[in-house]
Amino acid sequence: MSAIWGGEGVFDLRQERVMAEPTYRTRPTAAPLWAVQSLVFIASMGTGVVTNGIFFIAREGFGFSTTQNFALGTVLGLTYIAGAFGVGPVLRRVAARSSAVSSRSVLVGLSAVMGGAAILPQLAVRLAADPAGAAWSVWVAVALYSLCSGAFWPIVESYLGGGRSGQRLRRAVGQFNIIWAVAVLGSLWAMGPALERYPYGVLMVFGFVQVAGTLLLWPMG
Incomplete structure (x- = not known):
């Protein structure tokens, strides 16, 4: 996961806009921490399945070889990097053309695509x-989900850091690190028993969970 303050600065969309220039300003008010951390937990479960469990799913469900899984991992890594580096410039261009763009609407859209990608196989x-x-669906699902x-x-992490400083920020980041780690571990543990019989169904379940997590965006503002 990316650091809260990356090379593109903190995403400041609480005013329904993306900052025109990279900035390190915090949000004027902090989003409810319970909502942010709950979203982190749910989204991290899906991320854990795709980034760690997809190779087992590809092998058990689609007969992927070691070479194919290596190539799948390469696609996963490259698309994730592209998404992390490209989100700032893309959002600035979109926001420059439309005042309707908000951090919440962007996260809803991303969650919908991620959920759909997980259901595709x-x-x-x-x-x-x-x-x-x-088997083609695994490649498409990984590329879309990872991107x-x-x-x-980075947008979720801006909600975590925005409006917080000092001890509040350190506590929030500490909780964040524990929550996403526990969620990833939990997702791998949960999918274990079902992996042999329903390898692609595991992805579908976490896809629906990902989409359901968008409900937490409303209290976040």
């Missing part, structure tokens, strides 16, 4: 005569 398997014929995840986390 299950749908592809249902439509294919043979699961091996749906959006790279863009997702």
Whole structure:
């Protein structure tokens, strides 16, 4: 996950705009910490399944070889980097053209795509005569999910740091680090029993969880 203050600065969209220039200003008011950390927990579960568990799912459900999994990991890493580095410039361009862009609307859109990407392999398997014929869906799902995840986390982390400083910020960051680590571990533990029988179904479940997490964006403002 990215640091709260990255090279593009803190995303300041509480005023429904992206800052025109990189800035390190904090938000005037802090989003409710319980909502931010709850979103972190839910989103981290999906991230854990895709970034760590996808290789087991690809092997068990689609018969991926070690070489194919290595290539899948390369795609995952490159798309995540592209999303993390590209989110700032893209949002600034979009915000310059429309005052309707907000951090919340962007996160809703990203969550919807991430959830849809996680559900895609299950749908592809249902439509294919043979699961091996749906292997393409894993590549598409990983590329879409990882790209959006790279863009997702810097915005979430701006909610975490915005409006907080000193001891409040240190406490929030400490909680954040514990919560996402526990969520990733929990997601891997939860998918273990179902992996052998329902490998692609595991992704679908966490896809729905990802979409459901958007409800937490409303109290965040």
